[in-house]
Amino acid sequence: MSTSSVKKCEAQMETRKIMSSKLGEIEFNEADIITLSAPILGFPELNDFVLISNEKSYPFIWFQSVQDANICFILVEPGIFFPDYKPEISKRDLKILSIEEEKDVKLFGIVVVPDQPKNATVNLRAPLVVNVERKLSKQVILEDDKWQIKSPLFKNQD
Amino acid sequence: MLVLSRKINESIIIGDGIEVKIVDVSGRNVKIGIDAPRDVSVHRKEVYEAILNENIEATKKENLVSFIDFFKQHKKD
Numbered sequence: 001m002s003t004s005s006v007k008k009c010e011a012q013m014e015t016r017k018i019m020s021s022k023l024g025e026i027e028f029n030e031a032d033i034i035t036l037s038a039p040i041l042g043f044p045e046l047n048d049f050v051l052i053s054n055e056k057s058y059p060f061i062w063f064q065s066v067q068d069a070n071i072c073f074i075l076v077e078p079g080i081f082f083p084d085y086k087p088e089i090s091k092r093d094l095k096i097l098s099i100e101e102e103k104d105v106k107l108f109g110i111v112v113v114p115d116q117p118k119n120a121t122v123n124l125r126a127p128l129v130v131n132v133e134r135k136l137s138k139q140v141i142l143e144d145d146k147w148q149i150k151s152p153l154f155k156n157q158d
Numbered sequence: 159m160l161v162l163s164r165k166i167n168e169s170i171i172i173g174d175g176i177e178v179k180i181v182d183v184s185g186r187n188v189k190i191g192i193d194a195p196r197d198v199s200v201h202r203k204e205v206y207e208a209i210l211n212e213n214i215e216a217t218k219k220e221n222l223v224s225f226i227d228f229f230k231q232h233k234k235d
Contacts (some may be wrong), residue, residue: 022222035187038199041210057226071217092196112212113219118226123216126209141201141209149208154232 020064022072026052033066034130037096037138041126042049046071047139051130060111063128075108078124081153089129093140097131111153121150 014030028050032153048066059080065071078085089105099105107129109122124147130137169179175195181224192200219225229233 040213042213058230060226062222072222073213073216074219074222083199095196110213110216111225112216113222113225117225118232120225123209123212125205126212139209139213141199141205145205151211 005011016066018064018066019069021070023052023062023064026050027062028052028066032135034135037136040073040128040139043071051075061108061116063108063110074111074113075128076111076122076153078107078122078127081122082115082151085124085141086146087124087127087144087147089140089151090143093129095140097129097136097138099129099131104131106130106132109151110139111148118154118156120153122153123149124151125149126131 015027016030017025017027020026032050033048034051036049039046043065046065046067049063052062052065059076061075061077062073063073072129085107087107089099097105107127109119109124109125109127111122113120124142125145126141126149128137129140164170164180166180166183170175171177174199174200177191177192177193178189179191181191194200
């Protein structure tokens with residue numbers, strides 16, 4: 001390996017910092033960035049995000065934009081709350097995300113927390129599908145309308 | 159907005175690769191067939207808008223930590 005390619009490797013692994021307005025200072029590795037193959041609806045200019053998880057927040061995960069410190073989603077793996085959630089992802093979307101094997105795929109639902117946390121919902125109709133191997137993601141709108149955009153996370157909602 | 163009249167089985171072409179065909183008309187319902195390249199997503203507008211609004215709503219919560227605290231409490235109950 002030549003010196004220049006070693007340097008390039010190092011540059012790719014650079015750590016970066018972002019001052020998230022919701023989570024405070026976050027340090028992440030360039031290699032951890034997840035790139036969106038298509039933007040999340042409503043956020044056409046944001047392509048790069050990092051997944052931030054820790055024991056304290058489990059099972060919820062943050063999805064922080066690298067480009068906009070103010071944009072951070074709460075995600076959850078829907079299977080934790082909805083064990084029968086196994087939606088079919090279209091071949092078209094699998095191709096866009098370069099997904100070849102099932103083990104490369106992770107699904108996340110975007111959580112909405114209204115004023116009353118007990119009324120929190122998760123969007124099961126349009127999950128974020130992530131190719132964990134290639135660090136690619138896309139919000140996929142499922143054909144099957146049995147999954148609701150506002151699926152309650154908890155019982156006894158108002 | 160461009161408005162065109164079409165009969166059943168007639169199409170319009172948008173750009174190079176998108177074909178929109180009137181498949182059937184019955185009463186107030188129109189069935190439309192769409193052929194588009196795979197990088198073009200096609201959705202019913204109301205679903206598209208509902209998801210867009212939901213995404214924007216999802217980023218509005220100011221205090222994420224309070225939600226986690228609520229969840230922890232909820233689990234204990």
